[in-house]
Amino acid sequence: MKTLIVATQNKGKVLEIKEMLRDLDCEVMTMGEAGLDREIEENGTTFEENAVIKAEALKAYTDAIILADDSGLEIDYLNKEPGVYSARYLGKDTPYTVKNQMILERLKDASPEERTARFVCAMAIAGKNIETQVVRETIEGYIGYEAKGENGFGYDPIFYVSEYNISTAEMSSEQKNAISHRGKALRAITERLKGVM
Numbered sequence: 001m002k003t004l005i006v007a008t009q010n011k012g013k014v015l016e017i018k019e020m021l022r023d024l025d026c027e028v029m030t031m032g033e034a035g036l037d038r039e040i041e042e043n044g045t046t047f048e049e050n051a052v053i054k055a056e057a058l059k060a061y062t063d064a065i066i067l068a069d070d071s072g073l074e075i076d077y078l079n080k081e082p083g084v085y086s087a088r089y090l091g092k093d094t095p096y097t098v099k100n101q102m103i104l105e106r107l108k109d110a111s112p113e114e115r116t117a118r119f120v121c122a123m124a125i126a127g128k129n130i131e132t133q134v135v136r137e138t139i140e141g142y143i144g145y146e147a148k149g150e151n152g153f154g155y156d157p158i159f160y161v162s163e164y165n166i167s168t169a170e171m172s173s174e175q176k177n178a179i180s181h182r183g184k185a186l187r188a189i190t191e192r193l194k195g196v197m
Protein backbone atom coordinates (compact mmCIF):
# COMPACT_ATOMS: atom_id res chain seq x y z
CA MET A 1 0.00 0.00 0.00
CA LYS A 2 1.17 3.55 -0.75
CA THR A 3 2.04 5.90 2.08
CA LEU A 4 0.89 9.48 2.40
CA ILE A 5 2.71 11.71 4.90
CA VAL A 6 0.84 14.71 6.26
CA ALA A 7 3.40 17.49 6.78
CA THR A 8 1.84 19.25 9.75
CA GLN A 9 2.52 19.73 13.45
CA ASN A 10 -1.10 20.71 14.12
CA LYS A 11 -3.06 17.95 15.89
CA GLY A 12 -6.42 19.48 14.95
CA LYS A 13 -5.55 19.35 11.26
CA VAL A 14 -4.29 15.77 11.58
CA LEU A 15 -7.58 14.61 13.13
CA GLU A 16 -9.65 16.21 10.39
CA ILE A 17 -7.42 15.05 7.54
CA LYS A 18 -7.14 11.46 8.83
CA GLU A 19 -10.90 11.26 9.30
CA MET A 20 -11.55 12.50 5.77
CA LEU A 21 -8.96 10.17 4.20
CA ARG A 22 -10.28 7.09 6.04
CA ASP A 23 -11.50 5.49 2.84
CA LEU A 24 -8.51 6.37 0.67
CA ASP A 25 -6.55 3.28 -0.31
CA CYS A 26 -3.28 4.31 1.34
CA GLU A 27 -1.62 4.55 4.73
CA VAL A 28 -1.84 8.07 6.14
CA MET A 29 0.93 9.06 8.57
CA THR A 30 1.98 12.24 10.29
CA MET A 31 5.55 13.52 10.00
CA GLY A 32 6.11 12.32 13.55
CA GLU A 33 4.82 8.83 12.79
CA ALA A 34 7.08 8.74 9.73
CA GLY A 35 10.11 9.82 11.82
CA LEU A 36 10.41 13.05 9.85
CA ASP A 37 9.57 15.58 12.54
CA ARG A 38 11.18 18.97 11.87
CA GLU A 39 10.45 22.68 12.01
CA ILE A 40 9.69 24.02 8.56
CA GLU A 41 10.14 27.74 8.09
CA GLU A 42 6.97 29.19 6.55
CA ASN A 43 8.47 32.18 4.80
CA GLY A 44 5.98 32.44 1.94
CA THR A 45 3.60 35.38 1.62
CA THR A 46 0.59 33.40 0.39
CA PHE A 47 -1.19 30.27 1.64
CA GLU A 48 -0.30 28.49 -1.61
CA GLU A 49 3.41 29.30 -1.27
CA ASN A 50 3.52 28.06 2.31
CA ALA A 51 1.65 24.85 1.49
CA VAL A 52 4.16 24.12 -1.28
CA ILE A 53 7.11 24.97 1.01
CA LYS A 54 5.84 22.53 3.65
CA ALA A 55 5.10 19.72 1.18
CA GLU A 56 8.41 20.07 -0.67
CA ALA A 57 10.45 20.36 2.55
CA LEU A 58 10.12 16.60 3.14
CA LYS A 59 10.56 15.50 -0.46
CA ALA A 60 14.26 14.71 -0.12
CA TYR A 61 13.71 12.44 2.88
CA THR A 62 11.01 10.05 1.72
CA ASP A 63 9.64 8.17 -1.25
CA ALA A 64 6.10 8.71 0.01
CA ILE A 65 3.70 11.35 -1.26
CA ILE A 66 3.59 14.37 1.05
CA LEU A 67 0.45 16.39 1.73
CA ALA A 68 0.65 19.82 3.36
CA ASP A 69 -1.97 22.31 4.53
CA ASP A 70 -1.47 26.02 5.01
CA SER A 71 -4.53 27.74 6.31
CA GLY A 72 -5.77 30.71 8.26
CA LEU A 73 -8.49 33.16 9.09
CA GLU A 74 -9.10 36.41 7.18
CA ILE A 75 -11.15 38.98 9.08
CA ASP A 76 -12.35 41.79 6.81
CA TYR A 77 -12.65 44.34 9.66
CA LEU A 78 -8.94 43.74 10.45
CA ASN A 79 -7.85 44.17 6.80
CA LYS A 80 -7.78 40.38 6.33
CA GLU A 81 -5.58 39.78 9.36
CA PRO A 82 -4.36 37.39 10.68
CA GLY A 83 -4.26 35.72 7.22
CA VAL A 84 -1.08 33.77 6.53
CA TYR A 85 0.13 34.77 10.00
CA SER A 86 -2.79 33.04 11.75
CA ALA A 87 -0.60 30.64 13.76
CA ARG A 88 1.78 33.42 14.87
CA TYR A 89 -0.84 36.15 15.42
CA LEU A 90 -0.96 37.50 19.02
CA GLY A 91 1.89 35.12 19.91
CA LYS A 92 2.63 31.61 18.71
CA ASP A 93 2.28 30.17 22.22
CA THR A 94 -0.66 32.28 23.39
CA PRO A 95 -3.61 29.96 24.13
CA TYR A 96 -6.48 30.25 21.65
CA THR A 97 -8.94 31.02 24.46
CA VAL A 98 -6.92 34.22 24.97
CA LYS A 99 -6.37 34.98 21.27
CA ASN A 100 -10.07 34.52 20.53
CA GLN A 101 -11.04 36.91 23.34
CA MET A 102 -8.53 39.47 22.04
CA ILE A 103 -10.05 39.28 18.56
CA LEU A 104 -13.57 39.71 19.95
CA GLU A 105 -12.31 42.77 21.82
CA ARG A 106 -10.80 44.21 18.61
CA LEU A 107 -14.15 43.76 16.90
CA LYS A 108 -16.26 45.18 19.72
CA ASP A 109 -17.30 48.20 17.62
CA ALA A 110 -17.88 46.23 14.43
CA SER A 111 -21.48 45.93 13.23
CA PRO A 112 -22.88 42.55 12.08
CA GLU A 113 -22.24 43.54 8.43
CA GLU A 114 -18.63 44.41 9.26
CA ARG A 115 -17.86 41.05 10.90
CA THR A 116 -17.45 39.00 7.73
CA ALA A 117 -14.54 36.57 7.66
CA ARG A 118 -13.36 33.41 5.95
CA PHE A 119 -11.17 30.43 6.60
CA VAL A 120 -8.74 29.74 3.76
CA CYS A 121 -6.92 26.48 3.11
CA ALA A 122 -4.22 25.81 0.54
CA MET A 123 -3.30 22.17 0.18
CA ALA A 124 -0.28 20.88 -1.70
CA ILE A 125 1.02 17.47 -2.68
CA ALA A 126 4.64 16.79 -3.52
CA GLY A 127 6.92 13.82 -3.91
CA LYS A 128 10.09 12.61 -5.57
CA ASN A 129 8.57 11.64 -8.89
CA ILE A 130 5.49 13.79 -8.98
CA GLU A 131 4.87 17.33 -10.03
CA THR A 132 3.91 19.54 -7.07
CA GLN A 133 0.29 20.61 -7.11
CA VAL A 134 -1.63 23.06 -4.96
CA VAL A 135 -5.30 24.00 -4.52
CA ARG A 136 -7.01 26.71 -2.48
CA GLU A 137 -10.50 26.70 -0.96
CA THR A 138 -12.43 28.90 1.48
CA ILE A 139 -15.47 28.92 3.73
CA GLU A 140 -17.25 32.23 4.28
CA GLY A 141 -18.64 33.22 7.66
CA TYR A 142 -18.48 35.89 10.32
CA ILE A 143 -16.89 36.59 13.69
CA GLY A 144 -19.53 36.17 16.39
CA TYR A 145 -19.95 38.17 19.60
CA GLU A 146 -18.82 35.34 21.85
CA ALA A 147 -16.68 32.22 21.71
CA LYS A 148 -18.82 29.09 21.58
CA GLY A 149 -18.28 25.35 21.21
CA GLU A 150 -15.65 22.84 22.24
CA ASN A 151 -14.96 21.00 18.98
CA GLY A 152 -12.34 21.72 16.36
CA PHE A 153 -9.33 23.89 17.23
CA GLY A 154 -7.79 27.32 16.83
CA TYR A 155 -10.24 30.05 15.84
CA ASP A 156 -13.23 27.71 15.49
CA PRO A 157 -15.10 29.04 18.59
CA ILE A 158 -15.38 32.57 17.15
CA PHE A 159 -15.99 31.67 13.48
CA TYR A 160 -19.69 31.32 12.68
CA VAL A 161 -21.29 30.02 9.49
CA SER A 162 -24.29 32.13 8.40
CA GLU A 163 -26.30 29.21 7.06
CA TYR A 164 -26.47 27.60 10.52
CA ASN A 165 -25.62 30.51 12.82
CA ILE A 166 -23.36 28.30 14.90
CA SER A 167 -19.60 28.34 15.23
CA THR A 168 -17.46 25.70 13.58
CA ALA A 169 -16.52 24.61 17.14
CA GLU A 170 -20.18 23.76 17.73
CA MET A 171 -20.26 21.49 14.68
CA SER A 172 -19.49 17.78 14.68
CA SER A 173 -16.34 16.89 12.75
CA GLU A 174 -18.51 15.40 9.98
CA GLN A 175 -20.50 18.63 9.67
CA LYS A 176 -17.39 20.83 9.65
CA ASN A 177 -15.52 18.59 7.19
CA ALA A 178 -18.46 18.61 4.80
CA ILE A 179 -18.35 22.39 4.33
CA SER A 180 -14.96 23.61 5.56
CA HIS A 181 -12.05 25.16 3.68
CA ARG A 182 -10.00 22.08 4.60
CA GLY A 183 -12.71 19.62 3.55
CA LYS A 184 -13.13 21.28 0.16
CA ALA A 185 -9.37 21.57 -0.41
CA LEU A 186 -8.77 17.97 0.58
CA ARG A 187 -11.48 16.72 -1.78
CA ALA A 188 -9.97 18.76 -4.61
CA ILE A 189 -6.41 17.59 -3.96
CA THR A 190 -7.40 13.91 -3.52
CA GLU A 191 -8.85 13.99 -7.03
CA ARG A 192 -5.35 14.91 -8.23
CA LEU A 193 -3.77 12.44 -5.81
CA LYS A 194 -5.56 9.59 -7.56
CA GLY A 195 -3.73 10.61 -10.72
CA VAL A 196 -0.30 10.22 -9.14
CA MET A 197 -0.82 7.10 -7.01
Ligand SMILES: O=P(O)(O)OP(=O)(O)OP(=O)(O)OC[C@H]1O[C@@H](n2cnc3c(O)ncnc32)[C@H](O)[C@@H]1O
Pocket (backbone or CB within 6 Å): 007, 008, 009, 010, 013, 042, 069, 070, 071, 072, 073, 086, 087, 119, 152, 153, 154, 155, 156, 180, 182
Ligand atom coordinates in the same frame (compact mmCIF):
# COMPACT_ATOMS: atom_id res chain seq x y z
O1 LIG B 1 2.01 24.64 9.78
P1 LIG B 1 1.43 23.40 10.40
O2 LIG B 1 2.48 22.52 11.02
O3 LIG B 1 0.54 22.65 9.46
O4 LIG B 1 0.47 23.83 11.63
P2 LIG B 1 0.02 25.33 12.01
O5 LIG B 1 -0.91 25.25 13.16
O6 LIG B 1 1.22 26.21 12.15
O7 LIG B 1 -0.82 25.74 10.73
P3 LIG B 1 -0.68 26.99 9.76
O8 LIG B 1 0.71 27.45 9.67
O9 LIG B 1 -1.39 26.61 8.49
O10 LIG B 1 -1.50 28.11 10.52
C1 LIG B 1 -2.89 28.11 10.42
C2 LIG B 1 -3.54 28.59 11.69
O11 LIG B 1 -4.85 29.05 11.32
C3 LIG B 1 -5.82 28.55 12.18
N1 LIG B 1 -6.74 27.63 11.48
C4 LIG B 1 -6.56 27.02 10.28
N2 LIG B 1 -7.58 26.20 10.00
C5 LIG B 1 -8.44 26.30 11.04
C6 LIG B 1 -9.66 25.68 11.34
O12 LIG B 1 -10.20 24.76 10.56
N3 LIG B 1 -10.24 26.01 12.49
C7 LIG B 1 -9.70 26.91 13.33
N4 LIG B 1 -8.54 27.52 13.14
C8 LIG B 1 -7.91 27.22 11.98
C9 LIG B 1 -5.11 27.79 13.27
O13 LIG B 1 -4.95 28.65 14.34
C10 LIG B 1 -3.76 27.45 12.68
O14 LIG B 1 -2.77 27.37 13.65
Ligand SMILES: [Mg+2]
Pocket (backbone or CB within 6 Å): 042, 087
Ligand atom coordinates in the same frame (compact mmCIF):
# COMPACT_ATOMS: atom_id res chain seq x y z
MG1 LIG C 1 2.44 26.61 10.58
